[in-house]
Amino acid sequence: MTMFTAVLLMTVSAWAGPEALRSGAATGFAASSVLRTDGLPKDGEGPLACYKAARELTNYPPLLCAGAKDAAPAECFRAAKDLTGYPALLCAGASSDAPASCFRAAEAVTRFPALLCAGAASDAPLSCFKAAEKVTRYPALLCAGAVSDAPVSCFKAAEKVTKYPALLCAGAVSDAPVACFNAAKGKTNFPALLCAGAASNAPVSCFDAATAKKADYPALLCAGAKDDSPVDCYAAAAGTTGNPALLCSARGGLQAVTHDRIHSSYTLPYPFPFNSPYPFHFPFPDPSRDPSQPPPGEPTKP
Numbered sequence: 001m002t003m004f005t006a007v008l009l010m011t012v013s014a015w016a017g018p019e020a021l022r023s024g025a026a027t028g029f030a031a032s033s034v035l036r037t038d039g040l041p042k043d044g045e046g047p048l049a050c051y052k053a054a055r056e057l058t059n060y061p062p063l064l065c066a067g068a069k070d071a072a073p074a075e076c077f078r079a080a081k082d083l084t085g086y087p088a089l090l091c092a093g094a095s096s097d098a099p100a101s102c103f104r105a106a107e108a109v110t111r112f113p114a115l116l117c118a119g120a121a122s123d124a125p126l127s128c129f130k131a132a133e134k135v136t137r138y139p140a141l142l143c144a145g146a147v148s149d150a151p152v153s154c155f156k157a158a159e160k161v162t163k164y165p166a167l168l169c170a171g172a173v174s175d176a177p178v179a180c181f182n183a184a185k186g187k188t189n190f191p192a193l194l195c196a197g198a199a200s201n202a203p204v205s206c207f208d209a210a211t212a213k214k215a216d217y218p219a220l221l222c223a224g225a226k227d228d229s230p231v232d233c234y235a236a237a238a239g240t241t242g243n244p245a246l247l248c249s250a251r252g253g254l255q256a257v258t259h260d261r262i263h264s265s266y267t268l269p270y271p272f273p274f275n276s277p278y279p280f281h282f283p284f285p286d287p288s289r290d291p292s293q294p295p296p297g298e299p300t301k302p
Contacts, residue, residue: 045069045070046068046069046070046233047065047066047067047068047233047237047247047248048233048236048237048240048247049068049070049071050064050065050068050070050071050072050073050074051065051237051240051241051247052071053071053074054071054073054074054077057074057077057078057081058077058087058088060088061088061241061247062241062243062244062246062247062252063088063089063092063246063252063253064077064087064088064091064092064253065092065093065247066092066093066246066247066248066249066250066251066252066253067092067093067224067230067248067249067250067251067252067253068093068094069095072094072095072096073091073092073093073094074091075096075097076090076091076094076096076097076098076099076100077091079097079100080097080099080100080103083100083103083104084103084113084114085114086114087114089114089115089118089253090103090113090114090117090118091118091119092118092119092252092253093118093119093145093250093252093253094119094120095121096121098120098121098122099117099118099119099120101123102116102117102120102122102123102125102126103117105123105126106125106126106129109126109129109130110129110139110140112140113140115140115141115144116129116139116140116143116144117144117145118144118145118253119144119145119171119253120145120146121145121147122147124146124147124148125143125144125145125146127148127149128142128143128146128148128149128150128151128152129143131149131152132149132151132152132155134152135152135155135156136155136165136166138166141166141167141170142155142165142166142169142170143170143171144170144171145170145171145253146171146172147171147173148173150172150173150174151169151170151171151172153175154168154169154172154174154175154176154177154178155169157175157178158175158177158178158181161178161181161182162181162191162192164192167192167193167196168181168191168192168195168196169196169197170196170197170251171196171197172197172198173197173199174199176198176199176200176201177195177196177197177198179201180194180195180198180200180201180203180204181195183201183204184203184204184207187204187207187208188207188218188219189219190219191219193219193220193223194207194218194219194222194223195223195224196223196224196251197223197224197251198224198225199224199226200226202225202226202227202228203222203223203224203225205227205228206218206221206222206225206227206228206230206231207219207222209222209228209231210222210230210231210234213231213234213235215231215234215244215245216244216245217245218245220245220246220249220252221234221244221245221248221249222249223249223250223251223252224249224250224251225249225250226250230248230249230250233247233248234248
């Protein structure tokens with residue numbers, strides 16, 4: 001497998017407290033054993049409001065609520081948990097339960113419907129997927145949560161500036177990620193991550209603010225940001241979760257950025273290899289096995 005567009009999809013820190021991806025937990029981003037039966041709280045806005053609504057629904061509330069405007073991702077999770085082993089990924093940042101509807105339709109076109117429909121507002125990712133198949137091996141990543149076929153146009157422009165055009169243009173609404181990438185070069189080793197799906201150069205400004213505040217993982221925190229608000233969110237969330245950069249990232253649901261613990265013998269199209277220090281793992285796409293562990297038949301290291 002060649003080095004390429006590292007994904008999306010974010011997950012939880014490999015060692016950050018109770019939300020860390022525990023050994024054996026990579027069977028999917030599923031619900032915890034305790035599910036709420038009452039209505040979800042809707043007071044308040046932003047990722048923290050979603051986090052409070054989601055923490056009894058799933059083991060991965062920072063992933064589910066990444067960049068959320070309110071508690072809608074938690075509502076989506078309840079609609080999606082019986083559809084897929086990855087409801088937290090599918091509903092990350094969702095504004096309704098549209099990702100669940102998209103998922104049902106996407107199952108007919110891709111092995112990665114949760115990735116393609118992550119945070120979708122409609123079935124638009126499916127149209128994008130069909131167009132993207134002509135330009136990339138990673139159409140589900142490129143069109144994740146897309147609202148039009150714009151990611152395909154962006155991809156063609158991005159091929160000239162990065163080895164990770166599918167990551168950079170994932171869910172893009174224009175070619176703005178390419179301009180952002182050019183502005184980000186020299187500031188970070190992860191310009192494709194920082195500018196993924198960007199609508200302007202705002203992620204670069206956010207990155208500068210995050211760096212000044214000494215925030216962990218500033219490229220993740222500010223990925224696709226529209227302003228510097230992720231930095232304020234990070235400060236507010238730091239005492240609530242061990243994964244504040246993920247929780248406050250506008251593109252958190254689309255940035256699983258390493259496979260450093262995935263055995264080289266796994267020939268998976270996702271997640272992509274990415275030379276990155278970000279401590280995240282993404283158990284995808286096969287929910288029946290844990291790609292953070294050696295393949296069957298090989299001894300597990302202590």
